[in-house]
Amino acid sequence: MCEGLEYALLGSVEEADSKRIEANTYLTNTHANAFVRPTLKATDHQGQEVDVVANADMFRFCFIEKNRIDAFSRIAARPAARRTELIATLFGMEKFNDFVGNFNESMDAQLTLSSGRQLILAARRTALTGDQALIDGQAAQWERLATEEAALAASHKEGLAYSELAGVIGSPEAPGRLQELTTILDAVPPNVVGLTREGLVGVLTKAADDYAELAKIDGQLDALVRQVSFKELFTAVLQLQEGGADHCPACDTPLHVAASNPFDKASAGLKDLEGLGKLQDERKSAIDGLAASSRDLRGQLSILSGSLVGESEPANVIAFLDALPPEPRGAWWAHLSGDSATPEGQATLEQLLLAVDAIEARDVASRQAREEREANIVERNELIALSASMQAQDAKRQKLVDDLMAAAGRIAAFDVTNADLIVEVAQEALDVERDSPIKAAYDRFLTLLKSYKNLLPGTLMAGINGTAMELYNEFNAGDLDDDKLSALSLPETGTGKVFISFRGKPEIRVDALHVLSEGHVRCLGLAILLAKAIAIQTPLVVFDDAINAIDHDHRRGIRETIFENDRFGQMQLLVTCHSNEFIKDIQQQLPAADCKVYLFRRHSGDYQPRIRGDLPSLNYVAKAREARDSLQNRDALAASRQALEMLSEKIWKWLASHEHGEISIQLSRVGGEPGLRNLCAAILKKLRSLATFDHPNKPILINALERILGIPAPNSVWVALNKGTHEEADRDDFDGNLVEDVVVALEEMARLDLRDGR
Known part of the structure; x- marks a missing residue:
């Protein structure tokens, strides 16, 4: 359906x-x-x-579906990234969101938008431009090279030509100054020996002096030989004392009975021989000094021996030097110093000094050669650097030649080589001209589409915050007043949230999906959809099984809000529902002429659903009237009891909405329910007592209740109204006139507007 x-x-x-x-x-x-x-x-x-x-834009919000409200209530359990589906789910816009989401961010990959081939051709033409510029400017290039070459030659010698510099550098075929210097420097220069006449004489003199000093000390010691023996004896005696001896070391006599203490005598004797010890120390130093002088002399003569050149030296000199002792001892050089006669055939000091003079002369020549070598090295290094610079300069000249030849070749072959590319560039230009407007249109379209999608929630929600909040509070009329909403802010974009504030703490703004229960979220979804329907003044609202999406605790508030409210007075409401009680409760609030009920039942085997549209009204007053018109008084009273119960509760609630809901009722027992007659009597008493309460409904209600309560309590009519009708055989008939009075009174009360605050 x-x-x-x-x-x-x-x-x-x-x-x-x-x-x-x-x-x-x-x-x-x-x-x-x-x-x-x-x-x-x-x-x-x-x-x-x-x-x-059919018009989707006009009638889209006529439908309120169970599945849509269910999906909305489960939004809170979804990840934050999917919260954008909230409005789409509630208003049935998922398909549109999917439609928008399926567009690529760009269709550039499918279009020809850049002149890639043109850039390649332009790059090649740019390279060709460089080639042409190179050829056109070659004269300046040659002049620059010539200037650089002249400057390079002048850096070596003022006025020298570049070609002359090449001759100076030379080549394997024509060696020049560089090859000459290389040959000179490749020769090993003579060493500087460093021997001098003064040095050799000084070393010899030092050795003679050290030898004479030692001889002098030895002479002094020879005169003191006996004392030296005593010193050794005294030292030995004192060493025995260090072991703690208490007897004479010679005769073993105890020291305390000996004529003299040997240890004291030894100490006194050593003190007398202190001068001898000092002389012995000097002798040791003299021996060490003589050994050092002898080694220095031996070293000088060894250098002389290794520095003799040729066979010009006397044989005795060569023999003397070859016979030098490996470890010189004593005065082996005495004949050189004149301290003893020179043996026949032995080298003399003068001969040795003449050999040293020859070596010293060679050292002078070696030092001069070394100084000249340093100058040659400097000159050679300069020529090597100039050679490297010339090679670089020649390479630059050769590169210019090669570049000019290559540039001329490329210019000549450009059109032939790039023939295919030139054709591709022409086609590419046509493709870019064709696709550029497509890209611009697509990008603008996608921007507008996304903008519309983002602004759509705000468009759908525009102006319904207040109405949705009022509906939500009416749906939850049974909640504490502090738990009702003081503010409702619906999202204006797809990424927004639903924010609410409660009357108990109006200054605090919270996310509705975080704090509301699932049942309250369902009520919020229904309130938003109904607010939208009111805002666009839709003529029809179809509740497609939507009531079954609402938990039982909220159904009464929803029923009273929708079917007892002027907001929906000009709308046709179509409700499908599995709850007979809900349909029955609706019919109590509507005149029979304003309500049509159809019953859909499953097929009986022919696959055709069975539909009935002739169902009697479930409205209690209508049922009572129908039964009375058929003279079925028992059924009329049964319906009347239900109608009176419904109307008395409705009247009581209506009085409470005007702050007159306090009534007194007598109960027959603890925990018992008040009798219907007692309840009606209490309401009538309350209405009569409200002297200052002036309302059009008041006199009609008083008159109707007085007529009903005017029937005596023991009468069978009130017995039926109080206890209900039951099957009883041989029971007296009910007074038809009294039954008619009850039904008429109920009809009068049912026609009154008894909604809260009316």
Whole structure:
């Protein structure tokens, strides 16, 4: 039924779209394998019957579905990234969001937008431009090279030509100054020996002096030989004392009975020989000094021996030097110093000094050669650097030659080499001209589409915050006043949140999906959809099993808000529901003429649903009137009891909305329910006592209640109203006039507007 209405009003069925099934296929009857498009007619303001033309934009918000409210209530359990589906889910915009989400951020990959081939050709032409510039400017290039070469030659010698510099550097075929210097420097220079006549004489003199000093000390010691023996004896005696001896070391006589203490005598004797010890120390130093002088002399003579050149030296000199002792001892050089006669054939000091003079002369020549070598090294290094610079300069000249030849070749071959590329560039220009407007249009379209998608929640929510909050509070009329909303802020973008404030703490703003229970979230979703329907003044609202999405605790508030409220007075409401009680409660609030009930039952084997539209009204007053008109007084009183119970509760609630809800009722027992007559009497008493309460309903209610309560309590009519009717055989008939009075009174009360605050 609802999908048929949806197809007729919108031209499509959302369930089919979400399952990606074509509408005709989805709606085709499986058993008959046929589908006939439903037709929908409506009554216009002139009372004429007209055909309804499908219009999704106009009728989209006519449908309030159970699945949509269920999905909205579960939004809080979804990840934050999917919260943007909130409005889309509630208003059935998932398909549109998917449609927008399936667009690529760019279609550049499918278009030719850049002149890649043109850039390549331009780059090649740029290179060609460089080639042409190189050829055109070659004269300046040659002049620059010539200037650099002249400066290089002048850096070596002022006025020297570059070609002359090449001759100075030379080549393997024509060696020049560089090769000459290399040959000179490759020769090993003579060493500087460093021997001098003064040095050799000084070393010899030092050795003679050290030898004479030692001889002098030895002479002094020879004169003191006996004392030296005593010193050794005294030292030995004192060493025995260090061991703690208490007897004479010579005769073993105890020291305390000996004529003299040997240890004291030894100490005194050593003190007398202190001068001898000092002389012995000097002798040791003299021996060490003589050994050092002898080694120095031996070293000088060894250098002389290794520095003799040729066979020009006397044989005795060579023999003397070859016979030098490896470890010189004593005065082996005495004959050189004149301290003893020179043996026959032995080298003399003068001969040795002449050899040293020859070596010293060679050292002078060696030092001069070394000084000249340093100058040659400097000159050679300069020529090597100039040679490297010339090689670099020659390479630059050769590179210029090569570049000029290559540039000329490329210029000559450009058009032939790039013939295919030139054709591709021409086609590319056409492709760019064709695709650039497509890109601009697509980018603008995508921007507008996303902007519309982002602004759509704000458009859908515009102006309904207040109405949605009022509806939500009315749905939850049974909640504490502090738990009702003082503010509601619906999202203005797809990424926004629903923020609320409670009357108990109006200054605190919280995320509704974080703090509301699932039942309250469902109420919020229904309130938003109804607020939207009110805002666009839709003529029809279809509750597609929506009531079953609301928990039982909230159904009363929703029923009273929708069916007892002027907001929906000009709307046609179509409700599908599995709850008989809910439908029954609705019918109590509506005149029978304003309510039509259809019963859908499953098929009985022919696959055709059974539909009944002749159902009697479930309105208690209407049922009582129908039974009374059929003279079924028992049934009329049974319905009247239900109607009176409903109306008395309604009147009491209406009085409470005007702050007159306090009444006194007598109960027959603890925990018992008040009798219906007692309740009606208490309400009547309350109405009579309200002298200052002036309301059009008041006199009508008093008159109706007085007529009903005017029937005596023992009468069978009130027995039926109080206890209900039960099967009893042989029971007296009810007074028809009294039954009629009760039904008429109920009808009068039922016609009154007893909504809260009215």
